[in-house]
Amino acid sequence: MIDVRDIHKSFGEAHILKGITTTFEKGKTNLIIGQSGSGKTVFLKCLLGLFVPEEGGIAYDGKLYSDHTDDEKRELRQEMGMVFQGSALFDSMTVEGNVMFPLEMFTNQSKSEMKDRVDAVLKRVNLIDAHHKFPSEISGGMQKRVAIARAIVMNPKYLFCDEPNSGLDPKTAILIDDLIKEITEEYNITTVINTHDMNSVMQIGEKIIFLKDGLLEWEGTKNEIFKTDNEAVTNFVYSSDLFKKVRQMYIQEQN
Numbered sequence: 455m456i457d458v459r460d461i462h463k464s465f466g467e468a469h470i471l472k473g474i475t476t477t478f479e480k481g482k483t484n485l486i487i488g489q490s491g492s493g494k495t496v497f498l499k500c501l502l503g504l505f506v507p508e509e510g511g512i513a514y515d516g517k518l519y520s521d522h523t524d525d526e527k528r529e530l531r532q533e534m535g536m537v538f539q540g541s542a543l544f545d546s547m548t549v550e551g552n553v554m555f556p557l558e559m560f561t562n563q564s565k566s567e568m569k570d571r572v573d574a575v576l577k578r579v580n581l582i583d584a585h586h587k588f589p590s591e592i593s594g595g596m597q598k599r600v601a602i603a604r605a606i607v608m609n610p611k612y613l614f615c616d617e618p619n620s621g622l623d624p625k626t627a628i629l630i631d632d633l634i635k636e637i638t639e640e641y642n643i644t645t646v647i648n649t650h651d652m653n654s655v656m657q658i659g660e661k662i663i664f665l666k667d668g669l670l671e672w673e674g675t676k677n678e679i680f681k682t683d684n685e686a687v688t689n690f691v692y693s694s695d696l697f698k699k700v701r702q703m704y705i706q707e708q709n
């Protein structure tokens with residue numbers, strides 16, 4: 455569980471996060487949405503410990519980041535998996551090499567232990583025949599699976615994903631969303647996803663927070679987002695005619 459307590463983050467004169475308080479529960483897919491420039495990436499980087507808020511704090515399973523010693527901060531970072539936008543795989547390494555990389559960097563496991571772990575996570579993301587391929591030889595959807603496998607290979611408590619669906623066709627995007635949700639439940643991970651994809655909101659939004667100008671404007675579930683009358687949320691989420699119609703149908707069905 456991640457507990458965010460009134461965090462503020464500025465760059466010089468620019469006050470970007472203006473006091474955000476929320477919680478992200480274990481075993482749940484938590485989504486951050488909001489317009490471009492609303493502070494989603496800055497917020498995600500605060501959760502990852504890459505930016506330190508000037509005010510407020512973030513507690514990981516009950517312990518504030520600022521209360522960790524340097525060694526504990528290093529350990530905490532190793533408990534965090536990250537799926538970067540665009541996958542960010544190493545082009546010169548095979549799929550197996552990419553997934554093994556964190557184990558080689560941060561553990562003392564033997565080669566055979568590492569290989570077993572890599573086999574297990576690649577199997578979990580349904581990639582069994584791609585070990586010796588290079589990223590350029592596999593599809594975008596497969597690259598995402600590799601990125602997810604790499605993010606979970608260290609058995610993280612926290613999983614952060616930045617736009618995991620960018621560049622994928624809608625069908626593949628849904629498969630990736632479902633995979634992230636399944637893994638989150640199976641391993642009881644606290645997962646936080648930064649997304650622009652409204653399909654993801656409807657599909658896996660167990661908790662959604664909507665940021666506007668560095669403030670938390672709204673939070674709720676995928677069912678609640680259908681019913682909300684918060685104008686900023688409805689203007690953002692239902693900006694397309696298709697989603698407006700879906701919302702109308704949902705509301706009619708409920709009445």
Ligand SMILES: Nc1ncnc2c1ncn2[C@@H]1O[C@H](COP(=O)(O)OP(=O)(O)OP(=O)(O)O)[C@@H](O)[C@H]1O
Pocket residue numbers: 465468470488489490491492493494495496497
């Ligand atoms: N390292 C930085 N130094 C100075 N300003 C920054 C830095 N990182 C982000 N900002 C500013 O913070 C604001 C919010 O940026 P952020 O990237 O968090 O937006 P976002 O909601 O993720 O947008 P998008 O959806 O387009 O990725 C922007 O005005 C940006 O210029």
